[in-house]
Amino acid sequence: MKLKKRLLFYRVVEDFLSNRINEEDALALLKGDTELQEAFKQYIALKKSYSRFQSRARPSPGLPEKIMRQIQAQPVVVERAPLFLKVYAAALTAVLCILIPAAIFLSLHHQPKTSPDVVYVKFVLHRPGARSVSIVGDFNDWNPSATPMEDLDGDGTWVAVVPLKKGRYNYAFVVNNSLWIPDPLATDYVKDGFGNVNSVLKLSYEKQGAF
Amino acid sequence: MSIDEKNTEATELEEKDDDFVVEKVKQGDKEAFGVLVMRYHREIFAFVRALVRNQHTAEDLVQETFLKAFAHIHTYRKGNFRQWLYKIARNCTIDFVRSWNSKHTDSIEEHASIPDTRTGTDPHQLLADSELVAVFEEALGTLPPALQEAFVLKHILEMNYTEMKKITGVPVALLKVRVHRSRKRLAEHLKHFLNSFREKAL
Structure with a gap:
């Protein structure tokens, strides 16, 4: 396939797979070139197959409830930023109170x-x-x-x-x-x-x- | 708080953006997390399902993803919760595929159940949806994981390259190459399959 032809072909494929143009438009763009049209059919099949996959890949309806039951069993980790900071600050102060004199001494x-x-x-x-x-x-x-x-x-x-x-x-x-x-x-x-x-x-x- | 009040609050929360809801979760509101589960479990499922090609495993991985997200919700910083979730799902899936591969010498494609109902099919009858899906999954399974991922994000989840880059950490140019290659190889695979299907049917 010549470069120019190839570029056109992949642009059409890109637009078609990304839903910017439909099958008819794509084939119309490749009109007059049976080789390209034939090659393009693979991509029609591909799109059809993955669109089916898209519409059929569904989780079981009970999945969210199942997840939430497990979440409910998890310990509550409550973030209280000020309290956290206080705890850290207190711990840090305590450590420094011990370490600084110790460091100076040692x-x-x-x-x-x-x-x-x-x-x-x-x-x-x-x-x-x-x-x-x-x-x-x-x-x-x-x-x-x-x-x-x-x-x-x-x-x-x-x-x-x-x-x-x-x-x-x-x-x-x-x-x-x-x-x-x-x-x-x-x-x-x-x-x-x-x-x-x-x-x-x-x-x-x-x-x-x-x- | 009455049940009605609770319901109203839940409905209100459903309209809020992710970061607002996450804040609620951070303050200890487990129910709020349910809003995020409802919002994203389908697409996370579609992502994982395409990569592992097994319904149960995919559901387990979606569960694991949300449990991890919940456990590490404090490490989430405002920005893009959806992308953060995808990253977790991606890591869970990578871990799963790795451990699967190390335990099983046969590749993960074996994991997908592909019904073979090809023999004796009327040649003029098109492939049934479920078969077409199985063929697609089989084809996807023949690709290296990096190509699979690029294709799934781009075409199954219809993401743009910027989003894909944020989730995978792979540069856009490389992602484009991968998407292109994956399409080409999938299309080839499908062509072979459809040809052999026609021959068989005839």
């Missing part, structure tokens, strides 16, 4: 809070370009997937806060799940007997700077 690297049982120790490692960093130590059975560190703002400073009880802990960082390195900011180091060096953290609840 930002002085490794200095444990003088609380009776558990203190939250913030570990920091500057390692730009690392895909992942986690911390391993006596407190998590040296399991590299137990305590992943996070670099939320992507500045290369990886952070993890670990709740610890009083005591002495050996630990190390695991970079990209393979490289074990000591903490450059640790106050003490110890050989692990396998050729590596671990960092040491001593936690006591006496005066800060006790270690």
Whole structure:
């Protein structure tokens, strides 16, 4: 089929299938060309078949009621925007009230809070370009997937806060799940007997700077 | 509230636009959701029915669509509820077809029941409506899903390309190509079928 003929043909098909012209008009436009008229008959059959489909594809009359019965069984989720906001705001305030002082306090690297049982120790490692960093130590059975560190703002400073009880802990960082390195900011180091060096953290609840 | 008052309220709601009704639903009015179900279940059904070619599965998917819409109504932002609903229906259908295909080695066409009443038919008698529909569904089932979807949205649901783009996320130019291809292939398929039908009948 020549290009001009083809373009005419598909325009007629388009108009016919999109209900802009009817069968007679379409055939009239293709008049004088039996090849095109013959080819067009396929499209008449196509339109007929899908129009039948259109008119026959009907859901069961009871479908809306069936849906609504299920909807009725669903829990009501009422959105009360102001209340929602209040709840969020309250939760956020509470979290900030705890986190901000904690962050200020803990930002002085490794200095444990003088609380009776558990203190939250913030570990920091500057390692730009690392895909992942986690911390391993006596407190998590040296399991590299137990305590992943996070670099939320992507500045290369990886952070993890670990709740610890009083005591002495050996630990190390695991970079990209393979490289074990000591903490450059640790106050003490110890050989692990396998050729590596671990960092040491001593936690006591006496005066800060006790270690 | 008396039953009459309730009915009046429901009738009033039927005249409101989608976003107004959705607001009611968001405020906890489950009945209001019924207005949306009534408004859209037929076309959503036609959409899904064409793609899965089975009445029961299509009804299940329509149900799933509306249940999901209800459960996530708070995530709907004012704009076009109908399109939002179509997107949900589309996702439900895609999930269904995927899991169906992974469970069944035979393709989804097997799912459609095509009555074969061709033998012994009077050659001059036209195909009965139900047969013609079955032939169309069979033909549609032979197309790749992307072509099926383009054809169904364009010709069964008579949408324009802008709407189609919003629902599928596929660019208009590509949709046009798909619609064109789907028509061509469907027409070919129908021609073959009708020819073989005539031969058989003769």
